Amino acid sequence: MRINELVADSVFFGMILSLAAYKVGFEIQKKYKKVFLNPLLISIVIIIGILTTAGIDYETYQQGAKYLSYFLTPVTVCLAVPLYKQLQVLKENVVAVMISIFLGCLAHAGILIAIAALFHMENQLLFSLMPKSITTAIALGVTNELGGIQGVTVIGVMIAGISGAVVGPSILKAVGVKEPIAQGLALGSASHAIGTSKAVELGEIQAAMSSLAIVVTGILTVVIVPWIASFI
Amino acid sequence: MNxxxxxxxIFGVSFVGEVLNALLPFPIPASVYGLIILFLLLCTKIVKVEQIETVSGFMISIMPIFFIEPTVGIMNSYGLVKGKVAALFLAAFISFAAVLAVTGLTAQFFIRLNKKKEERKK
Incomplete structure (x- = not known):
């Protein structure tokens, strides 16, 4: 209880803890170069570990750390810059981009609804998972609109991202997706920025199309998911 | 100063996004409104890429840091998913694989269709 009181009025405690934990995660990934050692994932494990061990409430931590998440909106706005830079690639492949991502979004929602029915999952959990293919900044907004749980969305977003980075290329190979543009679109639309980090390793076209897919999937999800959810 | x-x-565009989110009846987050506005500003050359590139590039490069706080929030919602962790993981993974396969195969189908058309033209 005492430590809670000690850091309760500090704005910087949560911020320092967040940045320090991320730094540790970053260094671990740099050293071992394993995709599943994602810096974000590591920092979260460290912070939850420290908070739980020291008996510090999430709310106390949040007092300072929330100022970092205030940047979620502006950083998403910034994604307009890479999208604009890839305008030409988008124009040349606009049909393939739009239809494939649209069908991907529909398949995602359909499969989730089926699984939710199978496991008797509550609607709140289902709604929390429905925006999980997209970048967290947009996903959290959609979850808010649907009345889902942000924490569950973030878990879903992390599972989607890390799965894409670890087994994404193997799955694409297994189903026979060989076109670089298609590989990039698939990775970006299923696994957002973390999938894109893998696409960068595959090649320049994959990287460009994956970043593009992050934005298009984000916008399509914002439109499609609330519409589908209104029928549930 | 630059x-x-x-x-x-960037903050100004974000603010306009927030205003639109509050005024318009669509379930679209302020961030997405802002993204679309900035994209339109760039397309119409009202804002040039060079006028925003440095800071936007920096912010995108440190993007994961901004997600730490909301993710640590899992702490408080863990009780809700307790006992459903396996189902949650399975649902998240299968739906992920579905998007990957559907988007990848559909895109490949249309790209190859395009290539065939162009070959015929030649």
Missing amino acids: YIFQLAL
Whole structure:
């Protein structure tokens, strides 16, 4: 209880803890170069570990750390810059981009609804998972609109991202997706920025199309998911 | 000063996004409104890429840091998913694989269709 009181009025405690934990995660990934050692994932494990061990409430931590998440909106706005830079690639492949991502979004929602029915999952959990293919900044907004749980969305977003980075290329190979543009679109639309980090390793076209897919999937999800959810 | 101007521009667009989110009846987050506005500003050359590139590039490069706080929030919602962790993981993974396969195969189908058309033209 005492430590809670000690850091309760500090704005910087949560911020320092967040940045320090991320730094540790970053260094671990740099050293071992394993995709599943994602810096974000590591920092979260460290912070939850420290908070739980020291008996510090999430709310106390949040007092300072929330100022970092205030940047979620502006950083998403910034994604307009890479999208604009890839305008030409988008124009040349606009049909393939739009239809494939649209069908991907529909398949995602359909499969989730089926699984939710199978496991008797509550609607709140289902709604929390429905925006999980997209970048967290947009996903959290959609979850808010649907009345889902942000924490569950973030878990879903992390599972989607890390799965894409670890087994994404193997799955694409297994189903026979060989076109670089298609590989990039698939990775970006299923696994957002973390999938894109893998696409960068595959090649320049994959990287460009994956970043593009992050934005298009984000916008399509914002439109499609609330519409589908209104029928549930 | 230049960086301050870039940051102000990004914050300004974010603010307009927030206003639109509050005024318009669509379930679209302020961030997405802002993204679309900035994209339109770039397309119409009202804002040039060079006027915003440095700070936006920096912010995108440190993007994961901004997700730490909301993710640690899992702490408080863990009780809700307790006992459903396996189902949650399975649902998240299968739906992920579905998007990957559907988007990848559909895109490949249309790209190859395009290539065939162009070959016929030749």
